Amino acid sequence: MLKDITMGQFFPGDSLVHRLDPRTKLIMVILYIAALFTAKSYVSYLVMAAFLIISVRISTIKFKMLFKGLKPLIIVIAFTAILNLFFTTGEHVIFEVWRIKLTWEGVRTAAFMLVRLVMLIMGTFLLTYTTSPISLTDGLERLLNPLKKIKVPVHELAMMMSIAMRFIPTLVEETDKIMSAQKARGADFETGSIFQRAKALLPVMVPLFISAFRRADELAIAMESRCYHGGEGRTRMNVLRMEKRDWITLLVGVLVLALVIVLNILGL
Amino acid sequence: MSKIIKTENLVYSYQAPEGELPIRVLDGVDIEIESGTFVAVLGHNGSGKSTFAKHLNGILLPEGGTVYIEGMNTQDEKLILEIRRRIGMVFQNPDNQIVSNIVEEDVAFAPENLGYPSDDIRIRVDEALKVVGMYEYRDHAPHLLSGGQKQRIAIAGVLAMAPACVVFDEPTAMLDPKGRADVVNIIHKMRDMGTTVVLITHHMDETIDADRLVVMADGKVIMDGTPAEVFCHVEELRETRLDVPETVDILYELNKEGYDLDLKALSVEECAQEIYNHFN
Numbered sequence: 001m002l003k004d005i006t007m008g009q010f011f012p013g014d015s016l017v018h019r020l021d022p023r024t025k026l027i028m029v030i031l032y033i034a035a036l037f038t039a040k041s042y043v044s045y046l047v048m049a050a051f052l053i054i055s056v057r058i059s060t061i062k063f064k065m066l067f068k069g070l071k072p073l074i075i076v077i078a079f080t081a082i083l084n085l086f087f088t089t090g091e092h093v094i095f096e097v098w099r100i101k102l103t104w105e106g107v108r109t110a111a112f113m114l115v116r117l118v119m120l121i122m123g124t125f126l127l128t129y130t131t132s133p134i135s136l137t138d139g140l141e142r143l144l145n146p147l148k149k150i151k152v153p154v155h156e157l158a159m160m161m162s163i164a165m166r167f168i169p170t171l172v173e174e175t176d177k178i179m180s181a182q183k184a185r186g187a188d189f190e191t192g193s194i195f196q197r198a199k200a201l202l203p204v205m206v207p208l209f210i211s212a213f214r215r216a217d218e219l220a221i222a223m224e225s226r227c228y229h230g231g232e233g234r235t236r237m238n239v240l241r242m243e244k245r246d247w248i249t250l251l252v253g254v255l256v257l258a259l260v261i262v263l264n265i266l267g268l
Numbered sequence: 269m270s271k272i273i274k275t276e277n278l279v280y281s282y283q284a285p286e287g288e289l290p291i292r293v294l295d296g297v298d299i300e301i302e303s304g305t306f307v308a309v310l311g312h313n314g315s316g317k318s319t320f321a322k323h324l325n326g327i328l329l330p331e332g333g334t335v336y337i338e339g340m341n342t343q344d345e346k347l348i349l350e351i352r353r354r355i356g357m358v359f360q361n362p363d364n365q366i367v368s369n370i371v372e373e374d375v376a377f378a379p380e381n382l383g384y385p386s387d388d389i390r391i392r393v394d395e396a397l398k399v400v401g402m403y404e405y406r407d408h409a410p411h412l413l414s415g416g417q418k419q420r421i422a423i424a425g426v427l428a429m430a431p432a433c434v435v436f437d438e439p440t441a442m443l444d445p446k447g448r449a450d451v452v453n454i455i456h457k458m459r460d461m462g463t464t465v466v467l468i469t470h471h472m473d474e475t476i477d478a479d480r481l482v483v484m485a486d487g488k489v490i491m492d493g494t495p496a497e498v499f500c501h502v503e504e505l506r507e508t509r510l511d512v513p514e515t516v517d518i519l520y521e522l523n524k525e526g527y528d529l530d531l532k533a534l535s536v537e538e539c540a541q542e543i544y545n546h547f548n
Contacts (some may be wrong), residue, residue, distance in 0.1 A: 219364050223367060227353055237389040
């Protein structure tokens with residue numbers, strides 16, 4: 001049952017978006033988010049929506065999958081929208097009950113915030129759907145490489161991230177096993193208040209943690225046995241290479257951001 | 269033949285909780301292993317065989333005595349990468365040896381650490397995957413493979429370094445019979461390719477084909493010889509809570525009934541022949 005978790009899921013494919021360098025995609029997401037937050041008018045939102053729709057089309061990822069990814073975040077999105085709806089000050093009051101005031105400005109900000117968040121999440125999901133975790137951490141490591149000069153342990157962080165991702169399925173499987181073992185001994189995870197249920201998980205967490213530490217120890221020995229000695233002098237089998245398509249994509253990204261800024265200045 | 273591994277009076281103890289004496293696991297082990305041979309190390313739990321294995325590539329450093337790998341002392345920190353490149357190590361749990369989410373990326377881990385050029389790594393990875401018969405799975409995710417397949421990936425990950433010797437520390441303990449047979453076949457294949465193999469195990473049937481069998485108990489080497497020679501000592505082996513192959517057991521039981529059979533029969537054919545010869 002825990003196997004159905006769709007965190008950071010990756011759908012292999014062969015589209016242009018899949019083939020882009022992970023660094024390009026990471027920078028594009030940053031540009032995209034920057035543009036989303038500078039966008040203030042209907043026209044600029046339309047530009048952003050068009051950009052997102054075209055990217056998704058090229059990636060051959062189905063919109064249904066992107067909406068699925070939104071599901072667990074619905075509460076957060078709704079909460080933000082409602083906050084904006086009632087706490088935006090404005091003059092065009094629609095109605096007022098006790099201290100709660102609903103204004104046209106509120107509706108507008110809430111709608112914008114809703115669209116902005118949904119597009120933000122869909123954009124970042126497009127990144128994780130089209131990029132394998134390993135190339136994602138690779139790209140991140142290479143992008144942050146200059147930070148090594150100021151003693152940021154970039155390689156170590158990237159290694160930790162990729163090992164964590166490698167062990168997610170293993171630990172999920174193990175959790176399933178331990179839960180079954182505890183159920184067989186009469187443990188009850190499904191009934192009672194939320195506190196009782198959290199408490200019932202304790203006999204799952206303790207063995208899981210102990211085993212995770214044991215695994216970490218064994219993995220460290222296995223890595224050392226395979227000559228791991230940090231990032232120094234390490235080469236890669238698959239070297240990341242920026243192609244023509246990467247530079248063109250980045251140019252498009254910069255242009256979109258520029259267009260949104262121009263639209264803001266023109267007041268459209 | 270040259271000696272690839274040489275230990276001299278190797279002593280090691282694990283730290284015990286405060287107030288107790290440290291537990292001595294290795295108590296004066298002297299072993300020389302010839303290049304290109306298949307040596308099996310047999311011992312019961314707690315005999316010190318895994319601790320011995322971890323000394324061979326400098327994961328553990330001796331408390332007393334020395335370990336030489338092709339003449340290099342494992343206590344010399346500058347030589348440790350050279351030693352680890354020569355002595356590959358495969359462990360019991362395949363899950364805890366795999367670093368990457370993609371099979372070929374995992375196999376590439378060791379050569380990447382050694383700083384080889386990309387094209388060279390690609391060749392090594394493809395070759396290693398072909399040796400273990402997992403080339404078709406190169407872009408799979410390891411967690412979707414069976415235990416035996418994962419262990420084969422772990423072996424490929426070691427082979428990609430092109431080590432002179434591979435130490436297997438109970439590689440089949442967590443595998444099903446099919447996975448076990450696959451791993452044993454790869455071990456035989458490696459011996460045929462000229463790689464020195466040290467197999468640590470407590471499955472005596474895996475040791476039958478070895479060139480040499482070393483039996484450990486309580487941190488000491490108690491027997492050393494060809495498998496046929498060692499398994500003749502049925503009573504001594506049973507004293508250390510080890511068993512003998514069924515073929516030897518049958519002949520041994522017959523001898524107890526008053527026959528006079530030669531115990532050096534490890535395969536079923538040899539055993540049948542021995543009995544046939546005797547009764548003719």
